[in-house]
Structures are given as structure tokens and as C-alpha cells.
Amino acid sequence: MKIPPTIDINQLLSEQLKLMEPPITLASSHELSSIGAYHLKRFWSSTFAQRHQQTQLFPQDVHLDRLILDALGVGLNQAYQFLYTKKPSLDEFENWVIATSGKPSKTRIERLNADITGTQYSQETHDWLMAIEKAPPVLSQQDLAFWQRNGYVIVRNAADLNACQKAEKVIYKAVGAKYDDRNSWYRKTVPGIMVELIQNGALEANRRSLRIHKAFSQLWDTPALWVTADRCGFHAPQRESHPFPGPDLHWDVDFDRPLDFATQGILYLTDTPPEQGALTLVPGFHHKLSQWLQSLPTGADPNHQDLHALGSVPIGANAGDMIIWHHHLPHGSRPNLGMRPRIVQYINMYPGRRHIS
Template sequence: MPLSELQANSSGHEQTDVPGLHGYWSRMTAALSGKSSGHNSEFHRDRLLLHVLGLGLEQTTQYLLQNHPGFTEFQDWAFATAGKPSGNTIARLKNLYEDAPLPQDILSLHEQVSNMPDVLSAEDLQHWSEHGFVILNEAVPATDCAEAAQTIWDALGAKEDEVASWYHKGHANIMVQLFQSPAFDKNRRSLRIHKAFAQLWGTADLWASTDRCSFNVPEKPGHVFQGPDLHWDVSLYQPVPFATQGVLYLTDTPPEQGALTLVPGFQHKLAAWLDALPANASPREEDLHALGSVPVGGKAGDLVIWHQALPHGSRPNRGKKPRIVQYINMLPSHLQVHETWL
């Protein structure tokens, strides 16, 4: 319900007036042609627009870059890629862009999540406060993980029992630009996941992300880890606002198997560390592992959520199987985004 029901199209649904879509196309078209677009100030709403329509940021950007479509062509591509938006999706976007009332289905979902028993314990929340990350065990059932993992295997043309199929030029980077799948949507709809994010954000009124996946194969001669290594996905302009990121392990992933790696507690240290750097230093080019990086393994179905101020990334896979994950996040309608990139 946080995502897929909002984008699922009922039979005969013909609504095409999608709030925000023309503005997004216009800003992106201007930005990609080097013109001033106002895109930065609308970044968060644009991100939510794509999420709720079931479109990946990377796939949408690449389509616009490669095709330079007019608006009608762009809209047709969006609907062909992710399906026509439902009435609930349109209503939620009207709430985002026009402050119209939320549909009852969405209000009922928010109430349901708010009234659920907590899935993160007091100890979990203390760990989050101190270390900036938390593990939600059994966020989704093992069967749902297996279905999502198989979707990735199939998309890559690889087989779990054929090691040679894991390696080819298309696997140079661990990221898999795969976004649309009923298996992925089922995980995005997980009420346990929604509740965990609601506990961290303090509200159930959240939007589920349409994020990509990754397939990190074991290193071997001629195939070394290509990253991404430790990094941030947010401007380091201070103060870095609170926000979450998350990764769902689709298979059992011990620490040595290319597990998520981060620097625990660095959300409390980032500002002082930046101030202590030499004037000409580039913080993103520093040895971030020296700050105390730690791999965070997990079982299939475990979700790791971290504070966006933590340096994070994957790591070389020294195990025997690929690390297979689905990125999942949830965000509120309004979020501070610094326009100054540092």
C-alpha cells in the first residue's frame, strides 16, 4: 500500500493528468540542456513523484538523456514502464502539490501502521540513537526474499548453480538498474518495514522508495570489486538533516560477503571532522575507512536502516556467493534538502 497500491491501475482507469509530472519533465529538460531549471529546490518532491509512480531515478534520468522526449512521449514512456497511476496515486500527488485531502485508503493505512505494535525495541532505538543504524530482523518473509532474488537472477541471465554465469561485462558494477517487479513491490509494501521507518521518523505518513537492487559477486582474478566504496548520498553542508536509507538482504549475507559497510556513530562526529580537515581537503576523497568502518551482515529478510550522515557503501566480496539486496527507504512529504553541494 505505501507504493504499489498507489501505482497499480484498476481496469479501465484512464486518468493521465498527473500532478507534478509536467513540471518535473520541464525542469529536467531544462537542466539537461544546461539551462536554469529550479530543479534543486524541487528535488525532494520530484523524488517522491518518481517513487509513487514506480519509476527509478536512474532509469528516468537515462531515458530523458538518451531520448530528449516531448512531454506526451515522456508520459507515455512512464505509463508503459510502470503502469498508469491509480486514483489513489493521483490523490496523493494532489495532496503533495496542491495540499488536497489525502484519500481515505491512505489515511487508513497510516492509522493501521500507527496502531501496530512496535517492531523496533527500546534497545533498537537506543542503538539507532547512538550508532546511527539499526537492523530489523525478519522484515519480510524468506519466501518473498527468494522471489525478489530470483527476479534479479533472471534479469541478469545468471544462475545460482552456474558460477561462470555470475561474471560478465554487465556485472562490472554491483548496481542493478531494476525497479519494476511485483516481487519488489511486495517487499516495499511490508507493514513491518513501514512500522520501523514510522518509529524512526515519528510518523506513518511516509512514501516508499522505488530504488534499485545490487548483485555483488565474489572477487576473483580479473574481476575485482568496482564499488561503490564508502560515500555519502547527501550534501555535507552543515547541518546534515535527519533522513534514512535502507537495504534489504535478499539472501543470507555474512560480513565478508560484500556486506553493507558503514561508520557507526559518525552522525555525531561529522561536523567536527569536517571542521578539522585542511582548508583544501575534499572530504569525499579522504580515507573514510580510517574513521572506523564496520561491515554489517544479516540474514535473508533483514533490513538495515541507517542515518544518511553515515559514510556507507559495499565492500569486496570475499565470500563464496553473491550478495543480493534490494534498496528500500521511506520518506516524509517534506524534507530539508540543502541546495549547496559539499
């Protein structure tokens, strides 16, 4: 009997797509888009090229993809969703970016381009960074020693309480919930504890908090940092109909690449005692990760181990406090066994490059 060859549907579809649409020319990171930014054209073209599997994924682009979107104030998921569903031209993509998060200032574009090309910052940017460098420390010597030991630190009063309350209200509204109506806390249409809300004045005010910037600059040893265009969280108390959806302990680390230093951060917009779904992490694990990975059986997925057994601890803190952690710590939320929703904003910072020139 003649056995028919196995058909790989995905490969077939991708071949069809290639026939139907002209091949995408991959732009270089140093090609300018019409708003004057480097790498945007590359990001736009590489997204399509990768989708049609004309090329491999570009691991070397991960940093710049994130940088360009953070600099322009749009989230990665937002951008992919628009690109995949609308298949826009570069001009349409740029118009969407501006309509979504506003026109970036000239100073911002200049700073972005300087980071991408490794050239000097404008005087204005240089002065601004120097002012942050010279600002009094936010993290004390004890905080820094705690950070070294435990891989996380609580930045007290990181954001202004008024700004936190404004952000809290915006998040309630976004998920269709009312403060005193318990049933309304479960109206959120998108499952999970994340809220895809990024562009908002109150959230932006927190992203621009000088205390937050200074704290990150002490951990990264440079003020030349970009803030992430990240989302928020609304984590209602657990109910039988609404069990904890995660994320439970995990890493957001690509273990196929060499281990490097990076931070992650969460700002509590309301008081968050440990039982109220607080951020949970394994203190000190940044010192152990490398050896622990080597001890795993070949092929074992680090994220699919009993990570709580490594010593997880919930970190409670007050409204306006921020927790920054080393990305080598297993981390996640936990079931909310408290009386109120846990409401947070995710904020992280990282350098476009390491040193100010």
C-alpha cells in the same frame, strides 16, 4: 602575435542547442499533467531546461523530483535516460511512465498531490496511515536506543522469506547468472554491483512490507512515508579478473546544503555474513559528522578522505533482514570474500511531508 580567444566547446554546443530548439517554458510544480499529477510537467520541463542550460539547477526541486518518480514507480536514472535519449513530449513521457510501471491508482495520485500542495489526505489514505500508526512496533526500545547511539539498526525478518527468494531468482535472471554455475555470476554486462531492476512484482512485494513501513515510521516519527523506486544488487565474490568495483565508503549527502535527517536502507535477500561484501558503515558517525566536516582543510572533499580510518564495520545479517542507517554514516559495500554472491534490494522511505493532516 595575436592570441586566438579560448573556445569553450560545451558553451558553444549549448549555444547551438539554444538556437536549434525553441526555449523550454518552465512549468510550475502546481501544473497538472494528464494523469492528474502535480510536478510531473515541472520535472519534464526542468530536465530539458537544465540540459540546455537555459537555467540553473533547481536544488529546491530535488525533493519533489524524487517524490514524483517514487510515487509513479520509476527510477531517477531510468527517467533521465528516457528523457535524454528520446526527448519526448510531455504526453510521450507520461505514456512511457505508465508503460514502465503501470497506471498509478487514483488514491496514489491524490496522496501525491496532497503532499505536494500540503492539503488533507483522502479518508482512505488517512485510514491506511492510521492503521500503520496503530500497528504494534517493529523496533523495540533496545533497537531504538541502538539506533540513537549507532545510527543504524537491523530490522529482523523485515520481509517475507518467500518474497525474498522470488526476488533473488528475478535478480539472477536479470544478470544472466545461474545459482550453481560460478562462471555465470560474472556475466553481468553492466559493471558494478548494482542491478537496474525496479519494476517487478517480487520487488514490489518487499517495498510494501508492513514491517518495513512500520520500522521506518518509528524512525521518522510518522507513517506518512513514500517508498523509493530503487534498484537491486548482485555482488559476486571477488576474483582476479573481477576486483571489488565499489562503492566503497562514501556519503550520498549534498554537503553544500544544511545537514538534515534522512535514512537509507538495504534488504538482504540471502544470508549475508560480514565477509560476503556486507554493507559497511561507521557506527555512531552521525554524532560526529558536523565537527569532522569543520576540521577538514578548506576545499577538501569529504568523500575523498580515508573513511575506513573512522572505524568502519561490516554488518552481516540473514536473508529477509534489513539494515536502515542514518545518511550521515559513511557507508558502502566491501570486497566479497565469501562463497556466494551478495544479493540485495535497496529500499528507503521518506515523508512527502512531516505531519498527517
